[in-house]
Amino acid sequence: MTAEQQHPGAAPLTLRTGGQDEALEELLDHELTAFNGAACGAGTPKEFSVRVDDAAGEPVGGLTGWTWGGLCAVHLLWVREDVRGDGWGSRLMRAAEEEGVRRGCTDMVVSTYTFQAPEFYLKLGFRETGRTPGVPGGHADVSFHKVIGT
Template sequence: MSDAETPVPEPALTVGEHDPKLDKRLEDELDAFNAAATDGAEHAEFSVRVTDEDGELVGGLSAWTWGGLCGIHLLWVREDRRAEGWGAKLLRAAEEEAVRRGCDRSTVSSYTFQAPGFYQRQGYTEVGRVPGMPGGHADVYLFKKLG
């Protein structure tokens, strides 16, 4: 058998538990692909937090910026502090940071049992939804122009 006729082994396909190293590799590869496809637009992450007088977390927000877009990833406020406006303050601080980083628009998704109404009260507009979430819920996608 000549070299041209040597069979190429098939890659191995495996399914397993969550793999943080795989996640990191996928993120790195996709970030590189996305940067090339978007003329090198930088992707960066940031966070906003509120702590009480004892240093305990009251609430927090994580977000990313990429090519003028801010994506709100996670926003949570401790149950005993939810009626105090911390969600709006966290979101406003994130939007201000996004503008400082050159963003002019923001996006977020929220399940129907979470907070789409909250985001709408903060000026976000629903732009789509994906039905079929557990319990008969949907994932709602929202958008806002900043500045």
């Protein structure tokens, strides 16, 4: 789908909607990272991961996140169903927090859906900071924050 609009004295602009656009995603990431870094002097986000493997070297759990400007953010956290309840989620989160502190972070954030693990994050000392009701599919997206390194 495309739409064109003419600005006075400028070439026409085209608006397109489509599927995943890796080149656009890379451009947006680069431009927003530069803008954000300039706005607060925090440089570039640094990604990290924490992984748990079984004896065969297969992943049974993992976490991805990033640190930037004193903030440690958890992006994704997953633990394989057969080892859920064995404490691996907590260990992964502690390792992420330790990595954040090692990188100079003072705050940690994560979000989850109400059908996932909001109680888990509360037990780890996070406090709810926001909720978007009704999404996805009648559930809610819940945001959490925790002060770390103190």
